[in-house]
Amino acid sequence: xxxxxxxxxxxxxxxxxxxxxxxxxxxxxxxxxxxxxxxxxxxxxxxxxxxxxxxxxxxxxxxxxxxxxxxxxxxxxxxxxxxxxxxxxxxxxxxxxxxxxxxxxxxxxxxxxxxxxxxxxxxxxxxxxxxxxxxxxxxxxxxxxxxxxxxxx
Amino acid sequence: xxxxxxxxxxxxxxxxxxxxxxxxxxxxxxxxxxxxxxxxxxxxxxxxxxxxxxxxxxxxxxxxxxxxxxxxxxxxxxxxxxxxxxxxxxxxxxxxxxxxxxxxxxxxxxxxxxxxxxxxxxxxxxxxxxxxxxxxxxxxxxxxxxxxxxxxxxxxxxxxxxxxxxxxxxxxxxxxxxxxxxxxxxxxxxxxxxxxxxxxxxxxxxxxxxxxxxxxxxxxxxxxxxxxxxxxxxxxxxxxxxxxxxxxxxxxxxxxxxxxxxxxxxxxxxxxxxxxxxxxxxxxxxxxxxxxxxxxxxxxxxxxxxxxxxxxxxxxxxxxxxxxxxxxxxxxxxxxxxxxxxxxxxxxxxxxxxxxxxxxxxxxxxxxxxxxxxxxxxxxxxxxxxxxxxxxxxxxxxxxxxxxxxxxxxxxxxx
Numbered sequence: 336x337x338x339x340x341x342x343x344x345x346x347x348x349x350x351x352x353x354x355x356x357x358x359x360x361x362x363x364x365x366x367x368x369x370x371x372x373x374x375x376x377x378x379x380x381x382x383x384x385x386x387x388x389x390x391x392x393x394x395x396x397x398x399x400x401x402x403x404x405x406x407x408x409x410x411x412x413x414x415x416x417x418x419x420x421x422x423x424x425x426x427x428x429x430x431x432x433x434x435x436x437x438x439x440x441x442x443x444x445x446x447x448x449x450x451x452x453x454x455x456x457x458x459x460x461x462x463x464x465x466x467x468x469x470x471x472x473x474x475x476x477x478x479x480x481x482x483x484x485x486x487x488x
Numbered sequence: 489x490x491x492x493x494x495x496x497x498x499x500x501x502x503x504x505x506x507x508x509x510x511x512x513x514x515x516x517x518x519x520x521x522x523x524x525x526x527x528x529x530x531x532x533x534x535x536x537x538x539x540x541x542x543x544x545x546x547x548x549x550x551x552x553x554x555x556x557x558x559x560x561x562x563x564x565x566x567x568x569x570x571x572x573x574x575x576x577x578x579x580x581x582x583x584x585x586x587x588x589x590x591x592x593x594x595x596x597x598x599x600x601x602x603x604x605x606x607x608x609x610x611x612x613x614x615x616x617x618x619x620x621x622x623x624x625x626x627x628x629x630x631x632x633x634x635x636x637x638x639x640x641x642x643x644x645x646x647x648x649x650x651x652x653x654x655x656x657x658x659x660x661x662x663x664x665x666x667x668x669x670x671x672x673x674x675x676x677x678x679x680x681x682x683x684x685x686x687x688x689x690x691x692x693x694x695x696x697x698x699x700x701x702x703x704x705x706x707x708x709x710x711x712x713x714x715x716x717x718x719x720x721x722x723x724x725x726x727x728x729x730x731x732x733x734x735x736x737x738x739x740x741x742x743x744x745x746x747x748x749x750x751x752x753x754x755x756x757x758x759x760x761x762x763x764x765x766x767x768x769x770x771x772x773x774x775x776x777x778x779x780x781x782x783x784x785x786x787x788x789x790x791x792x793x794x795x796x797x798x799x800x801x802x803x804x805x806x807x808x809x810x811x812x813x814x815x816x817x818x819x820x821x822x823x824x825x826x827x828x829x830x831x832x833x834x835x836x837x838x839x840x841x842x843x844x845x846x847x848x849x850x851x852x853x854x855x856x857x858x859x860x861x862x863x864x865x866x867x868x869x870x871x872x873x874x875x876x877x878x879x880x881x882x883x884x885x886x887x888x889x890x891x892x893x894x895x896x897x898x899x900x901x902x903x
Contacts, residue, residue: 416522417638419676422647423657438620438648440493440505440520451519453526479647479657481634481672 337395339363345388345395346376353377366396368406369488406465406488407457407476413484416453420476420485424448426462448476455485489519495881497571497770497864498525499637500874501616501644513885515865522638529865532846536859547890548898550858554817554841555902557856558587561815561839567804568821569593570769571844572892573869573881577775579896580819581782585791586903590813592804593775594821595767596787602734602765603776604786605745606876611752614731614762615875616643621650625727627664630690630737631766634672640766641676645733652729662723666693667737683720686710690738694747697721698754730761739765767874769820770864774872808834817841817899819892824849843895860892867891 343363354375356362365371373392379385418438421427427435427446434442441449447459460466464473465487476485489507496503496518503525509517518526538550545553558564566589569577584591595603605611619626626645633640641647646663653660665674666683674682685693689710696706700721706714724730734748742748748763755761767773776786783789783796790802800806804823807813808831815838824832825848835853842854845862861867864881866889872878890898 414523415634415638416524416526417634418520418522418642419647422642428649428656432649436649438643440507449519450522452517453521453523479676481676 337367339367342366342392342395345392347378347382347385349378351378366392367488369396372396407460407463408486408488409455409457410484410486411454413482414454415482415484416450416455417481418450418455419479419481420455421446421448421450423475423479425473425475426464430462489517492882494884495864495871495879496521496525496529497862497871497881498522498528500767500770500773501637501639502770502871502873502879503639503643504879508884510885513887515885524638529862531862531865534847536842536844536847536851536857538859539854539857541855547858547895550856551895551898552902553856554858555899557815557839557841558583558589558817558899559903561587561589563588563590563813564815564817565590565592565804565807565813566817566819567592567823568819569775570595570772571820571863572771573863573867573871574771574774574778574878575869576819576863576892576896577771577778578782579893579900581779583817583896583900583903584789586900588791588793589817590790590802590804590807591779591787592789592802592807593772593779593787594769594826595772595776596803597805597826598736598772599734599739599765599767600776600787601739601742601745602748602763603767603773605749606763606765607776607780607786610745610749611763612756612761613764613875615877616645616764616873617877618729618762619731619764620644620648620653622652622729623650623731624653624660625662625664625723625730627666627724627730627732628673628677629666629732629734630668630739630741631733631735632667632671632673633733633766634676636735636768637766640733641673645731646676664720664723666690680719683712683716685712688741690741691743691747694751697724698750701725701754701758724755724761725758727759727761730755730759732761732763733766734763735766764875771820771871773874773876774870774878777872777876805831808832811837813838815839815841817843818850818854819843819896822848822850824853843892845889858895859889860895861887861889863892867893869893 346359348359350358379389430445431443494506496506506521507519518529538547540553566584606613647657665677692708696708700706706717780786785798788803790797840854841856842851843858851857866887868883
C-alpha cells in the first residue's frame with residue numbers, strides 16, 4: 336500500500352492550491368483516502384514535465400470502485416476466495432461461531448465478510464471494528480490475506 | 489440460493505459447505521467456494537464432444553469403438569483416475585483385470601511415495617478435522633496451500649476455531665513454512681515463520697532437525713542458521729499436536745522416505761506429530777485406497793491373466809517410454825499437460841481413448857473421445873479427501889450426460 340510520503344514525492348510540490356487544498360501534502364493525504372482523484376491535480380495532468388509522475392501515481396492509486404464506509408476495498412482481480420479473512424475476522428467469529436468461526440460457510444446474516452462466487456464481499460460494514468466512535472485499527476483481514484487483495488483507505 | 493450444501497470437487501479438500509444457485513440446469517452462482525472451486529463447478533469453457541477419429545459421433549458408438557480397441561489390444565494402459573468417482577475407479581480396476589492392462593494413476597509422479605507409506609502404516613497420520621480441533625503447530629513443508637488448496641488454511645489448518653483451539657490462530661496456533669521460496673503461504677506465516685532452504689536441501693534439513701531434537705548441534709552443508717534450527721526444534725518439541733503438510737516440494741526433493749521416517753520417529757518420541765500429503769486432484773487418494781484394497785499396491789500395477797505385477801517398471805512413464813503399450817484409455821487426467829513431451833509423444837503411435845467432461849490437451853490428440861458428466865455437479869458418487877475420509881458427492885443439475893461410472897460400465901459390457 337502506498338504511503339503519504341510516496342504520493343507526495345510524485346506530486347508537483349508547488350502548493351499551487353488549484354485543487355482547493357492549501358498544500359500538496361494535504362492533497363496527498365486526501366488522495367490516499369480516495370477523497371480526491373489523481374486527475375484533480377491539474378498541473379500533474381496538463382504539464383509535460385510531470386507526465387512520468389502522473390503515470391506512476393495512476394498505477395499506485397488504484398480506482399476504488401465500491402469503497403465501503405469503513406474504507407475497505409476488495410481488489411477482485413487479486414482475491415482468490417480463500418476465505419482466510421472471513422474466518423479470521425473477530426466480528427464474524429462473534430456473530431457466527433459455528434459457521435464462519437469454525438471455518439465453514441457463514442450461516443448468519445450478521446457477518447461482515449463472505450465469499451460469494453469466488454470473491455470476498457463486504458456487508459454490514461457498520462459492525463466492522465474500524466467503524467463508528469470507538470473504532471480501532473483492526474487488521475485481521477489484511478494480515479491474513481495471502482494475495483494482499485484487501486486494503487483500507 | 490440452495491438450502492442444501494454441496495461438495496466442491498475443485499481440489500482434494502472436498503469442501504462440503506457449498507451453496508449454489510441453479511437456473512435452467514446450469515450453475516449461475518457458487519457461494520463459499522474459492523475461485524478455483526467456482527471455476528471447476530461452473531463447468532468447462534469447452535465441453536468435450538463424442539468423436540471417433542476426429543469425426544463427430546454419438547456417445548454410444550464412441551463407447552463401442554473404445555470397447556473394440558481395448559478388446560483387440562494385448563497390453564493396454566489405463567491411466568488417470570484422479571478426477572473420477574470411486575465407483576468409476578472400481579470399474580477401471582475391473583476393466584484392467586479383464587484386458588491384462590497396465591494400471592496407473594497420477595500419484596505415480598505425485599504424492600505416491602507418501603500415500604503408500606501412510607497406507608502401510610509407516611507414517612502417523614490424522615484427519616483434517618483432528619487438525620482443526622487439536623493442532624497447535626502446523627508445518628507446510630514444500631507445499632503452498634494459498635495457491636493449490638485455497639481454503640486449506642481457513643477451513644482446517646490455521647484460522648478456524650476448534651474444540652481444543654478455541655482462542656483462534658493468533659494465540660493457539662503456530663504456522664511454519666519450509667520452502668525454497670517465499671510462497672503466498674509463507675507470506676501469512678510472518679517474518680519468522682519461513683525457513684528458506686535451498687533446492688534439494690530437504691533431506692539434510694530433516695537430519696539437522698533430528699540432531700537438534702536430540703540436543704546436538706544441527707549442521708547442514710548449506711550452513712543454515714543453527715540458532716533458527718534450534719528455535720524450530722524447540723517449537724516442535726513443545727507441540728501438543730503437530731502436523732506436517734507435505735507438498736510436492738518435499739516429495740520431489742527426497743530420494744527415498746528414510747529421512748522423513750527418521751524425523752517422524754524422533755518427533756514422535758519427544759512430541760506428537762502427524763503427516764498429511766497435500767494431494768491435488770480431488771480423488772487421487774481414493775484411487776490409491778481402492779487399488780490398495782483390491783491388490784495391495786497403490787499404483788503402478790500390471791495385470792497378467794490373474795497375476796498382479798508391481799514395480800516402477802509398470803508406471804505410466806516407464807510403460808510409455810519403453811513403448812510397451814498398444815492402446816491407452818485416459819480417464820480424469822490430462823497426461824499431455826503433466827508429462828514431458830518425450831513421454832507423452834508415445835501416445836501418438838497407439839489408439840488413444842479419453843473420457844472427460846472437458847476438452848483437454850490430451851483429448852484434442854485422442855482417437856476416441858467420450859464425454860462424461862462432471863462428478864459432483866452432473867452426477868453423484870463418492871470421493872476420498874486428502875486425509876482418507878470418504879465424502880459423498882450429490883448430483884446438482886441434470887445435464888443428460890452419462891456419468892463416468894456409466895461410461896466405464898458400458899465399456900466393460902462391450903468387451
